[in-house]
Amino acid sequence: MTEHQHVAPSRLQPVDGEWRRVSPKYIVVDLVGNLFSGLFTTAVATLPAWLLGWGVWWWLLPAVVAVVSIVLIALTPRRVRSIGYLLRDDDLLFRRGIMFQRFVAVPFGRMQLVDITRGPLARSLGLAELKLVTAAAATGVVIPGLPLADAEELRDHLVALAETRRAGL
Structure with a gap:
């Protein structure tokens, strides 16, 4: 291809122009939503081990759910900036x-x-x-x-x- 040829961008490729982002205040809304859903999911995951007195291995489930929730909460600001x-x-x-x-x-x-x-x-x-x-x-x-x-x-x-x-x- 010579230097004078021009290739048109694909229809859905990111194009030049001014991308408008959502408000930074939305981070608070998303954080609160993720926090409540993480707490609720962790509590539900804890119920079988707590109510039924199942073994130590059942306590791994709420621990994993809690870790995943913490990671989601930590990624929230970056996720919001991507919108x-x-x-x-x-x-x-x-x-x-x-x-x-x-x-x-x-x-x-x-x-x-x-x-x-x-x-x-x-x-x-x-x-x-x-x-x-x-x-x-x-x-x-x-x-x-x-x-x-x-x-x-x-x-x-x-x-x-x-x-x-x-x-x-």
């Missing part, structure tokens, strides 16, 4: 994940519903979750940890784009 989205000409590209990365392109013309959800902790931090629903269940995307004003602005922008794409404008 982002990019508005392109014809679609929204969403990414998340550290080891197992996921990239999803949601075409504007295929969006059927754009929904904002706010749990109690997220609401207290001024955050919201934006859910994009398409006809294909596999391409549904949830963008967590957006500041409420950004989520509302993005929702309105996506709905307007979806309407113009469906109308063929």
Whole structure:
């Protein structure tokens, strides 16, 4: 290939542009969720050994569950920083994940519903979750940890784009 030839990037390859990340406040929401689920799972894993008086080996189960929960909690800040989205000409590209990365392109013309959800902790931090629903269940995307004003602005922008794409404008 000569130096003058240009290779177009693949459709789902990470592209140049400004990736928008979720709010750093979302780390708190995710940490609290992981902490509660880790405590609950560890408690449930402890029940057989504690209630039934089973042997020492049964105490390994809650220990392993606790270690896995601690690792998940420790990775939470990095996992949250990996979440982002990019508005392109014809679609929204969403990414998340550290080891197992996921990239999803949601075409504007295929969006059927754009929904904002706010749990109690997220609401207290001024955050919201934006859910994009398409006809294909596999391409549904949830963008967590957006500041409420950004989520509302993005929702309105996506709905307007979806309407113009469906109308063929």
